Amino acid sequence: MTSLDFEGRPVAIEVGDTIAAALYRSGVRVFSRSFKYHRPRALYCGTGDCPNCSMTVDGEAGVRTCVTPAAAGQRVHRSTGWPSAEWDVLGALWWLRPLLPVGFYYKSMHRPAGLWAIAERPIRKLAGRGAVPLDQPPGRPERRYHHPGVCVVGAGLAGLEAALAAAEQGERVVLCDEGSVGAMLPPGPLATRVAARAREVRGTPGILLLERATAIGVYEGPLVPIVAADALHLVLPERVIVATGAAERHAVFEGNDLPGVWLARGAALAAARFGLALGRAVVVAVETEAGLDNLDTIRQAGVSVRAVLAPAPLAARVAPGVPVLPDSRVVMAEGRSRVRAVIVDGPGGRQRIPCDALVLALGLVPRDNLARQARAASIAVDWAGEVASAGAASEAGPSAPRGFACLCEDVTAADLDLAWAEGYRGTELLKRYSTATMGPCQGAMCHAHLRGFAAARSVEPMASEATTARPPARPVRLEDVAAGARYPLEWHTALHDRHLEMGGIMEWAGIWKRVERYGDVLEEYRAVRERVSIMDVSTLGKYRIAGRDAPAFLERLSPCHVGDLKPGRSRYALLLNEAGYVFDDGLVGSLGDEGYYCTFTSGGADVMESWLRDWAEAWGHSVRIVNQTYTLGAINVAGPRARDLLGKLTTDPVDPTAIPYGGIRRLTVGGVPCTALRAGFVGELSFELHHPRLESVRLWDALLTAGAELGIRPHGLEALRLLRLEKGHIIVGQDTDFDSSPAKLGLEWAVRMSKPDFVGRSGLTRLATIAPNRVLRAFTFPGPVAPREGAQLMVGGERVGYLTSSRFSPALGYGIALGWVYRSGAGFPSTVGAVDGTGSILVGTVTTGPFFDPEGVRLRA
Amino acid sequence: MALIIPCPQCGPRPYTEFWCSGELPDGGHSANPGDLEADYARVWLRRNVAGEQRERWYHHAGCRRWCSLTRNTLTNAIHDVA
Numbered sequence: 036m037t038s039l040d041f042e043g044r045p046v047a048i049e050v051g052d053t054i055a056a057a058l059y060r061s062g063v064r065v066f067s068r069s070f071k072y073h074r075p076r077a078l079y080c081g082t083g084d085c086p087n088c089s090m091t092v093d094g095e096a097g098v099r100t101c102v103t104p105a106a107a108g109q110r111v112h113r114s115t116g117w118p119s120a121e122w123d124v125l126g127a128l129w130w131l132r133p134l135l136p137v138g139f140y141y142k143s144m145h146r147p148a149g150l151w152a153i154a155e156r157p158i159r160k161l162a163g164r165g166a167v168p169l170d171q172p173p174g175r176p177e178r179r180y181h182h183p184g185v186c187v188v189g190a191g192l193a194g195l196e197a198a199l200a201a202a203e204q205g206e207r208v209v210l211c212d213e214g215s216v217g218a219m220l221p222p223g224p225l226a227t228r229v230a231a232r233a234r235e236v237r238g239t240p241g242i243l244l245l246e247r248a249t250a251i252g253v254y255e256g257p258l259v260p261i262v263a264a265d266a267l268h269l270v271l272p273e274r275v276i277v278a279t280g281a282a283e284r285h286a287v288f289e290g291n292d293l294p295g296v297w298l299a300r301g302a303a304l305a306a307a308r309f310g311l312a313l314g315r316a317v318v319v320a321v322e323t324e325a326g327l328d329n330l331d332t333i334r335q336a337g338v339s340v341r342a343v344l345a346p347a348p349l350a351a352r353v354a355p356g357v358p359v360l361p362d363s364r365v366v367m368a369e370g371r372s373r374v375r376a377v378i379v380d381g382p383g384g385r386q387r388i389p390c391d392a393l394v395l396a397l398g399l400v401p402r403d404n405l406a407r408q409a410r411a412a413s414i415a416v417d418w419a420g421e422v423a424s425a426g427a428a429s430e431a432g433p434s435a436p437r438g439f440a441c442l443c444e445d446v447t448a449a450d451l452d453l454a455w456a457e458g459y460r461g462t463e464l465l466k467r468y469s470t471a472t473m474g475p476c477q478g479a480m481c482h483a484h485l486r487g488f489a490a491a492r493s494v495e496p497m498a499s500e501a502t503t504a505r506p507p508a509r510p511v512r513l514e515d516v517a518a519g520a521r522y523p524l525e526w527h528t529a530l531h532d533r534h535l536e537m538g539g540i541m542e543w544a545g546i547w548k549r550v551e552r553y554g555d556v557l558e559e560y561r562a563v564r565e566r567v568s569i570m571d572v573s574t575l576g577k578y579r580i581a582g583r584d585a586p587a588f589l590e591r592l593s594p595c596h597v598g599d600l601k602p603g604r605s606r607y608a609l610l611l612n613e614a615g616y617v618f619d620d621g622l623v624g625s626l627g628d629e630g631y632y633c634t635f636t637s638g639g640a641d642v643m644e645s646w647l648r649d650w651a652e653a654w655g656h657s658v659r660i661v662n663q664t665y666t667l668g669a670i671n672v673a674g675p676r677a678r679d680l681l682g683k684l685t686t687d688p689v690d691p692t693a694i695p696y697g698g699i700r701r702l703t704v705g706g707v708p709c710t711a712l713r714a715g716f717v718g719e720l721s722f723e724l725h726h727p728r729l730e731s732v733r734l735w736d737a738l739l740t741a742g743a744e745l746g747i748r749p750h751g752l753e754a755l756r757l758l759r760l761e762k763g764h765i766i767v768g769q770d771t772d773f774d775s776s777p778a779k780l781g782l783e784w785a786v787r788m789s790k791p792d793f794v795g796r797s798g799l800t801r802l803a804t805i806a807p808n809r810v811l812r813a814f815t816f817p818g819p820v821a822p823r824e825g826a827q828l829m830v831g832g833e834r835v836g837y838l839t840s841s842r843f844s845p846a847l848g849y850g851i852a853l854g855w856v857y858r859s860g861a862g863f864p865s866t867v868g869a870v871d872g873t874g875s876i877l878v879g880t881v882t883t884g885p886f887f888d889p890e891g892v893r894l895r896a
Numbered sequence: 897m898a899l900i901i902p903c904p905q906c907g908p909r910p911y912t913e914f915w916c917s918g919e920l921p922d923g924g925h926s927a928n929p930g931d932l933e934a935d936y937a938r939v940w941l942r943r944n945v946a947g948e949q950r951e952r953w954y955h956h957a958g959c960r961r962w963c964s965l966t967r968n969t970l971t972n973a974i975h976d977v978a
Binding site: 180182255256271613614641644645648649652653662797798800801 | 899900908910915917924931932935936938939940952954956960961962972
């Protein structure tokens with residue numbers, strides 16, 4: 036015989052058992068402690084609709100054990116109750132409830148300030164529903180897409196028939212059910228019909244049946260996400276049929292949450308399917324036809340029924356053999372840890388019937404969470420079966436003050452009364468204030484009562500509207516939400532491991548990880564300025580653009596002339612959007628017959644590709660665009676000895692006539708074929724070596740080895756930012772924003788308004804009629820300290836701008852910065868005070884041109 | 897939201913594989929180059945219709961091609977893909 040482990044002891048399981056059935060059979064009567072008052076709770080709905088049977092199963096909290104199959108070796112324990120769920124000292128909270136009125140956090144935790152910070156931890160511990168297992172690695176469910184004609188949610192009789200009907204019309208169908216088909220039906224004619232239909236469904240090729248698969252929402256599209264054990268199924272059907280059925284109606288009376296109170300469907304299942312003993316003296320309240328069937332099922336299972344309460348017409352149809360109390364109803368259940376007696380009102384007055392179980396068959400409420408979600412989002416869905424036929428909310432509203440309207444959140448009728456008295460007069464307000472309907476069952480039990488309560492007190496239709504249902508309809512594990520998300524969250528260049536081996540400290544650069552520094556930034560800086568250095572610039576956006584119209588295409592894209600580029604030459608190009616603002620910059624290099632090679636800023640390589648293709652199509656140009664960002668690596672070799680270093684590794688000419696500043700040329704360096712660009716971002720002689728990504732490590736190692744005797748040292752982004760700032764070069768995105776036109780940036784030289792057409796030209800024409808309200812300027816700050824980046828610029832108490840880049844320049848011995856200044860009067864301020872929160876005000880002066888090597892002698896070497 | 901874009905190259909694919917660049921101006925997005933008023937309208941003015949509009953979609957996780965299509969902004973029904 037197999038068994039599961041329940042809080043350290045073995046519990047035998049029988050074939051077909053749910054966890055709850057096995058536990059109940061072994062004598063477990065308290066299944067959980069309630070959320071707020073720690074009241075004992077036990078099997079109530081038995082159909083997965085209420086929260087009472089939730090336990091922690093194999094580390095997963097909040098598992099509804101009444102619908103979860105038992106399996107050998109399962110580790111099951113109750114998540115609440117200390118020292119045990121049976122004897123929970125916090126059960127005393129029920130007697131302290133006058134101190135814990137609805138909304139008591141808001142009423143008690145606001146003064147003194149900080150009280151909540153102290154109280155939060157113990158309160159959360161008391162009110163928890165179990166812990167998230169942090170020591171357990173998450174599963175890695177797949178994500179699967181389906182595009183059927185129809186998605187049917189719920190494989191009861193209605194769902195099965197809807198699926199078969201659709202399949203007969205030739206439609207493909209995805210049919211899902213929370214449980215296994217038919218598993219939650221007691222033996223009888225319905226179970227037989229469902230089994231027959233299920234066989235047909237399984238034999239129909241056009242129907243995909245997903246069992247133990249929970250539809251958690253209906254989204255626009257429509258999209259129905261279905262959580263199964265091994266996968267998240269994203270179903271995108273033409274139409275959705277909701278056949279989620281109905282739940283037995285919850286009733287609100289004092290003692291309605293006591294162990295021993297059952298809803299009829301669950302009780303019938305427990306008795307007839309799992310052979311559980313409901314009690315020795317059972318009282319059954321029946322108000323529907325279906326309730327009579329459940330009563331019969333229970334009696335046939337051998338349960339001894341002490342009394343049946345029913346309206347007269349139904350009372351007459353109760354099979355003989357039990358005492359029937361016509362037109363009687365339950366007003367209260369007595370007992371402390373379980374039902375001892377039920378108080379009944381009837382034509383003969385009030386009477387007390389001793390019993391140890393009370394079964395309620397008071398009607399059905401639709402399981403309409405998905406349907407309500409769809410309605411709230413204006414998504415058309417069809418309803419089939421009991422979810423459609425079960426009466427909508429028509430509760431009179433709970434009247435017994437101590438009866439629980441909401442079991443999940445422990446909201447009593449008295450709580451709702453108080454909330455109403457405090458002014459929360461409508462379902463949505465009551466919901467938010469009392470949290471009724473907001474627990475794990477998402478209103479399955481209490482939503483109708485909430486509406487009935489409001490309807491009984493207000494004539495405003497709005498006040499008793501159904502509350503908005505939102506996904507998820509069932510609790511979802513985070514790993515299911517993340518199903519299929521396997522993309523690396525950070526991108527690495529081919530040299531990533533090399534950087535780590537060399538002690539590189541990495542930082543985010545968009546989605547990439549790049550080296551901030553290897554060690555001392557100043558040493559890295561000096562290597563570039565005085566000797567030779569290398570940097571991994573593989574993250575640059577890299578494109579080959581070729582084809583008949585390539586020159587015309589690039590000419591029309593860029594605000595400067597590039598169509599006239601001679602082979603072997605490159606040019607700096609701004610890229611403007613149509614409004615005339617700078618959104619990127621880069622180099623366009625001509626490879627002659629092979630077309631063009633272009634590099635753009637690291638950040639938006641994919642956006643740039645879409646932009647290039649967009650214009651190529653719009654103009655009908657015959658061009659081929661290849662995004663080589665991810666196939667090529669790039670290493671920048673910079674410093675006065677850069678040429679000496681390359682000379683050691685190549686037989687190709689690298690002298691200034693062969694590859695001058697601004698040149699582009701094929702070189703084979705250390706056996707690696709490279710496209711070399713003479714760029715000047717750092718202001719030194721430099722060669723950007725673009726090469727196949729697979730060769731990056733080889734090239735990097737060759738450069739480091741050959742450069743050893745030249746004092747080579749790689750540099751990271753921090754050194755780069757300092758080096759480029761000394762040259763006054765902007766970084767698009769750091770020094771620019773959405774409002775940065777070339778004129779404001781001082782980059783008019785990169786724009787040829789004499790060109791008849793280029794992207795952004797008409798925007799610039801329009802902008803030219805407006806004097807710039809602000810400009811980017813270069814500043815010097817004498818003294819040993821530079822202001823922090825982001826410092827505010829002040830003139831006589833007026834804020835006049837802010838810094839976007841700022842560093843102390845080792846070459847110059849004073850602070851240098853770029854920053855925006857606003858127009859004041861006729862011009863822009865030329866002397867500013869920088870306030871950066873450090874307490875001091877540094878006085879800076881506007882300057883022009885690069886700070887370091889303004890003539891560019893070094894980079895042209 | 898789930899929305900299927902019928903990509904002319906790749907067939908019907910979920911919208912998550914695409915980027916949308918919004919409504920397509922009358923005559924396409926390069927109509928009347930150099931006409932200041934037309935350019936201004938194209939860059940800055942949107943009709944934002946509740947109903948059918950021409951749009952540009954880019955299949956970034958697929959063929960990396962653009963397509964133009966008509967989408968009903970109320971129902972997400974799509975037709976006239978090119």
